Amino acid sequence: ETGVTQTPRHLVMGMTNKKSLKCEQHLGHNAMYWYKQSAKKPLELMFVYSLEERVENNSVPSRFSPECPNSSHLFLHLHTLQPEDSALYLCASSQDSNSVPRNEQFFGPGTRLTVL
Amino acid sequence: AQSVTQLDSHVSVSEGTPVLLRCNYSSSYSPSLFWYVQHPNKGLQLLLKYTSAATLVKGINGFEAEFKKSETSFHLTKPSAHMSDAAEYFCVVSDQGSSASKIIFGSGTRLSIRP
Numbered sequence: 001e002t003g004v005t006q007t008p009r010h011l012v013m014g015m016t017n018k019k020s021l022k023c024e025q026h027l028g029h030n031a032m033y034w035y036k037q038s039a040k041k042p043l044e045l046m047f048v049y050s051l052e053e054r055v056e057n058n059s060v061p062s063r064f065s066p067e068c069p070n071s072s073h074l075f076l077h078l079h080t081l082q083p084e085d086s087a088l089y090l091c092a093s094s095q096d097s098n099s100v101p102r103n104e105q106f107f108g109p110g111t112r113l114t115v116l
Numbered sequence: 117a118q119s120v121t122q123l124d125s126h127v128s129v130s131e132g133t134p135v136l137l138r139c140n141y142s143s144s145y146s147p148s149l150f151w152y153v154q155h156p157n158k159g160l161q162l163l164l165k166y167t168s169a170a171t172l173v174k175g176i177n178g179f180e181a182e183f184k185k186s187e188t189s190f191h192l193t194k195p196s197a198h199m200s201d202a203a204e205y206f207c208v209v210s211d212q213g214s215s216a217s218k219i220i221f222g223s224g225t226r227l228s229i230r231p
Contacts, residue, residue: 042221042223043224102219104165105160105219109159
């Protein structure tokens, strides 16, 4: 399989559930990202793992917890979510470096999350 | 500080007519600029990118964009729209050499194609 894959593609969960989203990249990249895409809002960067650095958007609630066990896999652990967390969650990867220029990101198809 | 503004939230054109999606940016350094396309229920796909080489950049599916530093613009164009071009388009700016977190997405422009 090539590119960036995400599982599951669709997820419905209650507010008390615990679930995880999985992302895998087959491109040999060294950076991985989680984005949240809500209707009528700009794409929101949630977490970045790049060059062994983890960067997080300080506005992301603690009920979202990322895990990056190696450069090919990225998880987003979810617990006690709220209905407003319903969105499309996109994973991306890139070959990042401290030199110029910036490389493009490759996106997975996303996980459509619905919180009841 | 860097930012990106997509001037139109929705553009509608007739099939076979030109497409213009506008993007303005601000950047402290030499920027990398990208256009991505997102079809319904799909991830984002790179259309084209500018990284300080030629100012006129050609991408996939007949799209191209011109980097104009004096106007801080990176507008996306296509000579003749096709029904399959209907999608959401995102302009993205990143300062070269900056942290991976400094990748800024525009709010998107929805392109509709009339038969």
